[in-house]
Amino acid sequence: MHSFSSRLIRWQRRHGRHDLPWQGQDAYRVWLSEIMLQQTQVATVISYYQRFIASFPNIAALAAATEDEVLAHWSGLGYYARGRNLHKAAQIIVEKHNGEFPREFEQILELPGIGRSTAAAICAQAYHESRAILDGNVKRLLARWCGIEGWAGNKKVEEKLWQQAEALMPRRNVATYTQALMDMGATVCTRGKPKCGECPVQTDCVARQTDRIAELPTPRPTKAVPERHTTFLLLMSGRDILLEKRPSSGIWGGLWCPPQLDDGQGIVADYLQRNGVEVSERVELEEFTHTFTHFKLHITPVLLQVAHKPMRVQQAGSVWLDVEEALRAAIPTPVRKMLENLIRSF
DNA sequence: GACCCGTGGGT
DNA sequence: TACCCAAGGGT
Incomplete structure (x- = not known):
């Protein structure tokens, strides 16, 4: 039996997405894509990303812009603190990192708008460092494959998921692996009607073995919206x-x-x-x-x-x-x- | 830990 | 329709 990561990497090469505009690009573009993709689907992001890059082709251009110009490009995308933080971070990079996107995980993590998962995604995709991410796709995939119960918003559940994400992280082909997790989550291990027949890790998926695919991941507790x-x-x-x-x-x-x-x-x-x-x-x-x-x-x-x-x-x-x-x-x-x-x- | 922060797609 | 929830982070 091949390892979890090797099966995902092989799947990615045959069935994954290879034409996203930020794939294989520099740290600035990977960063921008990761911020825009927070809580936002790929199809929504692409046109925003392209307009943004056309107006702000590099960090210096972004830092030199006004917050108003940046937010005008964010108009309609939602979660506008992302745009404000992106602009702030660009100015920090100019002032404290000589205009170069920082090379160290800890420095990246300090920038506003970048948390543990986003910092890891940038390190994996732009610098090919072996760093585990934990976004909605990975949470869903691991909740099913490992059979982890409980809402991922719960601290203990999230810690379990992080632990698994770290344990499964390969040392090589990290960009391909990271993209595989997200493409699998987006196209195979989807929330409703997952395509288990197309999944490269179906044979040892706990949710599938125990017939709990529909029950995992545990949904968020519902609350009435005022x-x-x-x-x-x-x-x-x-x-x-x-x-x-x-x-x-x-x-x-x-x-x-x-x-x-x-x-x-x-x-x-x-x-x-x-x-x-x-x-x-x-x-x-x-x-x-x-x-x-x-x-x-x-x-x-x-x-x-x-x-x-x-x-x-x-x-x-x-x-x-x-x-x-x-x-x-x-x-x-x-x-x-x-x-x-x-x-x-x- | 709980809450806040947008919008759109899928079912 | 109504509901869930996306490549999460900040406070």
């Missing part, structure tokens, strides 16, 4: 719309949004009076829902045409942008949808 309501004020002066920069902490940190009135923050009329806004036309648009992982947001957009741009909302952190220009800014997906609807209505 629902919230909010109003977005689409203040328009001709084709210009008012956007405000959000604080870096919290949802959509550092992105640009129209003024927002959450539940309990008063009514539209109060906002307008507080800010000295004279409205010439008011249209309540259709409510829509935006679903996050941890809550559901009901959004009511209110279109407010103003006669002139009020002085009191032209402070720092606020900007009037042509709607077309706003679509190219660092905006979250629901704001993009509202702006696209606006343009259609013109």
Whole structure:
């Protein structure tokens, strides 16, 4: 019987993916791909990755950019702290590592946005170091092949999985092996309906031997997601719309949004009076829902045409942008949808 | 340890 | 439809 790793490596050479744009690239590109791929599927990432590399072809270019430019490239991808941390890390690399992506695991791990698994993935893929990763794919694969019970979010379960990942890690062909784990997880050992007949380690898979493929990995405990309501004020002066920069902490940190009135923050009329806004036309648009992982947001957009741009909302952190220009800014997906609807209505 | 942080695809 | 959860990390 061949070892676990040798079977995966052989499988990867025949059946794995070999055309991903970051494969076989330098540490900067591997790093960027690993950050974009956190909690995000390959098909979603590819076009973002290509636009990002076209605008920021190297670490120096990324470090020299503004956070706003970086976030504009991240717009729609979600988890925007990834973009902010990526930018911060690029500046740290310029200042403390002479602009060269660090060569040591410990130095890589210190960079913002890079944890144990991502640091290991970069070392394995860019530097061919024997380092174990533990992402969603590996967790699922090992939970089944080793027959490990319990939710991977549990500390003890996660430690068991890390232990197995380290024990199975080969010394050679580490980039191929690491890619094999992820390609196997994405295409064979999938969450639903895994293709066990195509799996190179099916013969000694504990979940298969004990008929627990459907039960493993143990799913996360379910929790009810709360629902919230909010109003977005689409203040328009001709084709210009008012956007405000959000604080870096919290949802959509550092992105640009129209003024927002959450539940309990008063009514539209109060906002307008507080800010000295004279409205010439008011249209309540259709409510829509935006679903996050941890809550559901009901959004009511209110279109407010103003006669002139009020002085009191032209402070720092606020900007009037042509709607077309706003679509190219660092905006979250629901704001993009509202702006696209606006343009259609013109 | 628990919670926060986005969005889209698969079932 | 509703639900799960992705190449996780930060606080």
